[in-house]
Amino acid sequence: xFEVRTTREAPAQEVxxxxxxxxxxxxxxxxxxxxxxxxxxxxLQAAADLAALGTGAREAVGPLVEAVNDSTEAVRHKAxxxxxxxGSEAREAVPTLIRCLKDKDATTRTAAANVLTQIGxxxxxxxxxxxxxxxxxxRCDVAFVLSQIGPKAQAAIPALLHALKDEDDRIQAxxxxxxxxxxxxxxxxxxxx
Numbered sequence: 001x002f003e004v005r006t007t008r009e010a011p012a013q014e015v016x017x018x019x020x021x022x023x024x025x026x027x028x029x030x031x032x033x034x035x036x037x038x039x040x041x042x043x044l045q046a047a048a049d050l051a052a053l054g055t056g057a058r059e060a061v062g063p064l065v066e067a068v069n070d071s072t073e074a075v076r077h078k079a080x081x082x083x084x085x086x087g088s089e090a091r092e093a094v095p096t097l098i099r100c101l102k103d104k105d106a107t108t109r110t111a112a113a114n115v116l117t118q119i120g121x122x123x124x125x126x127x128x129x130x131x132x133x134x135x136x137x138x139r140c141d142v143a144f145v146l147s148q149i150g151p152k153a154q155a156a157i158p159a160l161l162h163a164l165k166d167e168d169d170r171i172q173a174x175x176x177x178x179x180x181x182x183x184x185x186x187x188x189x190x191x192x193x
Contacts, residue, residue: 143174
């Protein structure tokens with residue numbers, strides 16, 4: 001077991017007082033190295049510091065995607081948070097985040113759904129593809145993410161219309177809700193009220 005060090009807040013505060021360009025140049029490479037440290041507490045802190053950098057940590061997306069598979073749950077969660085802080089520039093994380101929607105841990109699933117929503121339309125094509133999978137619960141989660149993306153998920157309309165015809169009532173309901181959020185006019189035309 002490891003101990004999370006809560007006294008390491010000072011570096012993040014110091015980092016926040018610097019301009020984004022200076023923070024990026026000074027910290028991202030060293031933080032990426034710390035993501036690989038044997039000590040889970042150091043990996044956790046590195047992910048937290050990268051999250052504090054927000055879009056300034058965009059060059060760390062690849063290593064953060066790797067950290068989403070960390071053996072320590074807290075590190076995985078913080079890596080997902082950091083990807084969310086990077087936002088739409090974390091689009092290369094979409095396949096990994098979609099896989100996280102199947103994770104056995106509810107916190108991981110929720111965090112991944114939130115980050116996919118933040119990434120927005122960049123995630124839509126792959127979300128639309130996986131909407132046709134076999135796992136009903138997973139497909140409902142995907143439809144939920146599309147509903148949260150809203151009108152920016154226009155590219156998923158064909159997949160949502162197809163899901164309205166699914167044999168599973170849960171899929172139909174999730175697709176209907178998503179379609180209403182994405183394109184209310186199309187939902188009305190499809191008989192979704």
